[in-house]
Amino acid sequence: MEEAIVLGERGRGQTAPNPSVGCVIVRNGGTVGRGWTQPGGRPHAEAVALAEAGAQARGATAYVTLEPCAVPGRGPACADALIEAGIARVVAAISDPFHHVNGDGFDKLRGAGIIVEVGACAAEAERSMAGFLTRQRLGRPFVTLKLAMSLDGRIALPSGESRWITGEEARTDVHRERARADMILVGRGTYQADSPSLDIRLEGYEDRAPRRALLTAGDAPEGWEAIRAPEAVAALPGVNDLLVEGGAGAAAAFLAADLVDRLLIYRAPILIGAGKSAIGDIGLASLAEAHGRWSLAETRMLGIDRLDVYERVRS
Ligand code: AOF
Ligand code: ZN
Numbered sequence: 001m002e003e004a005i006v007l008g009e010r011g012r013g014q015t016a017p018n019p020s021v022g023c024v025i026v027r028n029g030g031t032v033g034r035g036w037t038q039p040g041g042r043p044h045a046e047a048v049a050l051a052e053a054g055a056q057a058r059g060a061t062a063y064v065t066l067e068p069c070a071v072p073g074r075g076p077a078c079a080d081a082l083i084e085a086g087i088a089r090v091v092a093a094i095s096d097p098f099h100h101v102n103g104d105g106f107d108k109l110r111g112a113g114i115i116v117e118v119g120a121c122a123a124e125a126e127r128s129m130a131g132f133l134t135r136q137r138l139g140r141p142f143v144t145l146k147l148a149m150s151l152d153g154r155i156a157l158p159s160g161e162s163r164w165i166t167g168e169e170a171r172t173d174v175h176r177e178r179a180r181a182d183m184i185l186v187g188r189g190t191y192q193a194d195s196p197s198l199d200i201r202l203e204g205y206e207d208r209a210p211r212r213a214l215l216t217a218g219d220a221p222e223g224w225e226a227i228r229a230p231e232a233v234a235a236l237p238g239v240n241d242l243l244v245e246g247g248a249g250a251a252a253a254f255l256a257a258d259l260v261d262r263l264l265i266y267r268a269p270i271l272i273g274a275g276k277s278a279i280g281d282i283g284l285a286s287l288a289e290a291h292g293r294w295s296l297a298e299t300r301m302l303g304i305d306r307l308d309v310y311e312r313v314r315s
Helices: 003-008 046-057 078-084 104-111 120-126 131-136 168-180 190-192 230-235 248-256
Strands: 020-026 032-036 059-064 091-092 117-119 142-150 154-156 183-187 211-215 225-227 241-244 262-268 294-302 305-312
Touching: 003 032, 003 046, 003 059, 003 120, 020 046, 032 046, 059 120, 091 104, 091 120, 091 241, 091 248, 104 117, 117 225, 117 294, 120 131, 131 142, 142 168, 142 248, 168 190, 168 241, 168 262, 168 294, 168 305, 183 190, 183 248, 190 211, 190 248, 211 248, 241 248, 262 294
Parallel strands: 059 091, 091 117, 142 241, 142 262, 183 211, 183 241, 211 225
Antiparallel strands: 020 032, 020 059, 142 154, 262 305, 294 305
16 A cells, blocks of 8 residues: 555646546555556546556455545546456555545445455545545645745845745755645745746656646736635635745735645744744734644755644644
8 A cells, every 4th residue: 555655646736636546456465557547637546557457457456545436437437447357355545535436436346245445554645635635525725835934934034035045955845845736826925026937847847837826916927827815726626736835925815714734844044033034914813823723744854954844733
């Protein structure tokens, strides 16, 4: 299942509105098929892995990060394909909350005499498909807010100088985050100050042009989509994962609307003192409101900079 999760990561940023699923088919202890959801959302992971396995799928176990789909959609249903291929056992990380699946995939497999087990690497699968799952459960994208700041929470000098606060390794990591997003958003102020390209400067990603959005009351320039308010992102088709890259105004707007699910704080070992703070007013009335909201999920060094990943605690 760990390998299936890694495979599922390969499709991130290219499969929306579908999730990027991973699948590994194992027979007699050897892998006979591997697959992940293809760009545009089809073929599904299982179809790719079954195609590679061919006749070797008979009697094999399929490890899949999401419950196989139950009814034919834009392609055949994976539950049917697994049954037809003679798979003996399906191990799934999590069930699919999509109303056309939602347990029906497992029922179909069990009805055909296939052994079904659910729950392996569930937390990893939830993280990997958080965009799709948030879309299904809350009717909006999963929002990641990225902030690159000094030790004292500044993103620019009073003069506006901001290039660069964090080093190259931290900036490369941001490009990896961009590659996983379906859309990248910045505020009007950042657009005017930096005219960011928001491209993905990673080897192998030269042809990927991510969708770009501007949080603005006015019209968006060519190549950009205008978003009037944070809540409006719910209505965007094809966006499961949204990356908000600042600046202080956009960060504050999304935080004030409680629409940030994951915080990436890249912190350089520098002090700026007086300067531009990373986040504008979020309308806090008391410290009690601030406590208990964020929990540290991961922390990593990127060269001399440090990345802290926080997740919104929603209970
Ligand atoms: C799977 N394997 O690799 C993916 C699944 O629009 P369609 O016909 O492609 O179906 C989309 C639904 O299939 C999607 O909403 C989600 O529930 C599921 N995605 N299922 O068995 C996959 N990507
Ligand atoms: Zn499917």
